Amino acid sequence: MVCEGKHAHTRSTLEIPIFWVIHSEPLLVDKHYQAKTLSDMVVVVQSGPSSWESHLQCNGRSLLWDLR
Numbered sequence: 006m007v008c009e010g011k012h013a014h015t016r017s018t019l020e021i022p023i024f025w026v027i028h029s030e031p032l033l034v035d036k037h038y039q040a041k042t043l044s045d046m047v048v049v050v051q052s053g054p055s056s057w058e059s060h061l062q063c064n065g066r067s068l069l070w071d072l073r
Contacts, residue, residue: 031057031072039072
């Protein structure tokens with residue numbers, strides 16, 4: 006015998022808006038980051054270039070951000 010809850014055959018949907026921006030510079034959220042959490046969502050971006058020179062440095066060399 007298989008017991009199923011009263012919601013076993015219902016479906017729910019989750020809407021995910023997608024925005025497409027074509028720009029030669031990387032698209033960043035909050036000036037320096039590719040992702041930002043808000044109270045009710047997470048905003049994430051991906052840029053065309055695979056890496057970008059960061060404003061941060063280590064041993065005098067700029068760090069590269071992985072934009073993918």
